[in-house]
Amino acid sequence: MAETAEMEAVRCHGPRDYRLERVPVPEPGPGEILLRSEAVGICGSDLKCFGGAPMFWGDETRTGYCQPPVTPGHEFVGRVAALDDDARERHGVDVGDRVAVEQIVPCEACAYCKAGQYWLCAPHDIFGFRQRTPGAMGEYMVVPAAARVHAFPADLPPSHAALAEPLSCSLHAVDRGEVGPDDVVVVAGAGPIGLGMVLGARRRRPRALVAIDLDPHRRTVAQQCGADVVLAPGDDVEPTILELTDGLGCDVYLDATGHPAGVTQGLQLLRKRGRFIEYGVFGQPVTTDWTVIGDGKELDIRGAHLGPNQWPTAIEMLSAGEVPAEAIVTHEFPIDRFDEAFETAGTPGKAIKVSVLPPGGQR
Ligand SMILES: [Zn+2]
Ligand SMILES: [Zn+2]
Structure with a gap:
């Protein structure tokens, strides 16, 4: 394998404590995809997590949603770097394909998942907050077998393609x-x-x-x-x-x-x-x-929560040029300037969508 065993990733350790670290390249298991991340949008929820909001960090009476240390990033596109036959068949994609992946990874076992309401899944593992589902703000990430993967064939700038997540919402x-x-x-x-x-x-x-x-x-x-x-x-x-x-x-x-x-x-x-x-x-x-x-x-x-069943339409709208992505994505930062990206996204009046570009997405 040509890749080095290590990569750079942003890691959330606590409120306002996000660090660029060298971590091992994750290993995909059966049915999983190793994805080379191209772009990660910063969401309002990422800013609330960064800022220490109780819903992510808890207070005296409850435990928050975020489980540090974890790599953030749930609005992303990337290229398939490796996968097995099971993943190829399951997701209908192959090495080199660009994909957008829905932000929630359904457990496929809870009452909501069984009723087809996967976006309300009880364990509710969203990329970038929990230990089971590290996010895309690193060079590589693993897309679990149960994730909902969509091929994104159009050749858009990665930060524009990553708008599929907020648009589906x-x-x-x-x-x-x-x-x-x-x-x-x-x-x-x-x-x-x-x-x-x-x-x-x-x-x-x-x-x-x-x-x-x-x-x-x-x-x-x-x-x-x-x-x-x-x-x-x-x-x-x-x-x-x-x-x-x-x-x-x-x-x-x-x-x-x-x-x-x-x-x-x-x-x-x-x-x-x-x-x-x-x-x-x-x-x-x-x-x-x-x-x-x-x-x-x-x-x-x-x-309304997340963007269930809307991803194909969102991808179609972006691919057809129906979305003025150039005007919506106001800022792009390479991953080593992620702190500026968070600061810019969090300054009122400065930005609309700020995107972080890991090495795979830099032109
Ligand atoms: Zn979001
Ligand atoms: Zn579930």
Whole structure:
């Protein structure tokens, strides 16, 4: 084997304690793929983990989700470096192929997996957080046999191809919103998830599509993605929505803000019987007036998590050039500058999607 036995990988040891280390190249077992990582997007969840959020690190009463030391990275594409016949047959890919891999590795044994709801899998091993599923922020990684692997034949820059993960999430949220041609749709937050929601909602030709974000650059990109109207939270948001809807309010509100104000705003903007889809991950509990949900408007409140069954569509949209990836991926950093990548991703107003490029993805 031509590879050296060691490689460089970013390793998470604790909040704000991520290090570039030399570690052994992992060995794929039966049915597994050795993947040479090309690009890893930094997600809001990665930033929350990096910053020490309780959901990842626990508090006095519970254990957090993250199991250090672990290599982060769940939004990635890579090239197949090695695999056995079982993996070849299972995943329909071969050495040299580029693949995108779904972020959750289903256990295939729990009640959710058995019911086909693999994205809700009880053990919930997502790449880059747990010991069983180290992520892609290193030169190589192992893709377990149960992982959901998708061939990605189009020759896109790796950081653009890696948008398949957030885009699949956005498409799932749009699906949960049952967006249709009669709907006036509001997308709150024009980060990578919100922009993907705009792209996904646009494909369903809604009556009107509105995007709201604080950042002027993000609003411009939202227009590129197909928003009819873009607004800042300080603008006359409510009057504008009422004007678009004969005074009723929007039909669907897709929240990708991760901010408590995004929740209150949605409850306020929706019409009676409107659909509220929550995709945000919040840094703290949100308090709001639940009376609006029942007595006030009889709303449908739905959550959305991950991007189940949406990966083929996401890959197709990226391959067809439907996604302004050039505008969404604002920064790329080689793996040895991962700390700058996290800092840039975590600075408000600076970046949309920041991508880390291991050696396999550097041009
Ligand atoms: Zn993510
Ligand atoms: Zn399961």
